[in-house]
């Protein structure tokens with residue numbers, strides 16, 4: 001009688017452990033991966049497995065800056081709503097020229113914000129040093 005109880009308890013313990021182990025990765029996967037269902041996700045899906053994982057999403061965002069301002073729109077040469085590296089470069093290049101000429105320039109895009117270290121809305125000559133490095 002007692003052995004039976006112990007065996008049953010052991011059995012239940014095993015079953016619950018197996019279930020827990022089986023469930024874990026599944027839940028994590030669902031959490032981490034999102035299904036590809038928009039245009040940008042289809043393009044961001046670098047390994048074409050139908051899902052955009054964290055790395056792919058990060059890579060995409062690094063290279064495709066969404067156009068938000070009228071200034072950014074001006075540099076969106078292929079008018080796809082994103083600034084590709086080449087387009088972003090043109091924008092930053094022009095900005096750098098303005099800073100060289102006037103000593104500073106207003107921040108008008110999220111991309112430029114990265115260079116505004118003291119967050120005063122202006123990129124000054126000192127802050128533009130990083131901008132210059134990025135353009136090289």
Ligand SMILES: [Ca+2]
Nearest residue numbers: 045047049051
């Ligand atoms: Ca993928």
Ligand SMILES: [Ca+2]
Nearest residue numbers: 076080082084
């Ligand atoms: Ca573009």
Ligand SMILES: [Ca+2]
Nearest residue numbers: 116118120122
């Ligand atoms: Ca600044």
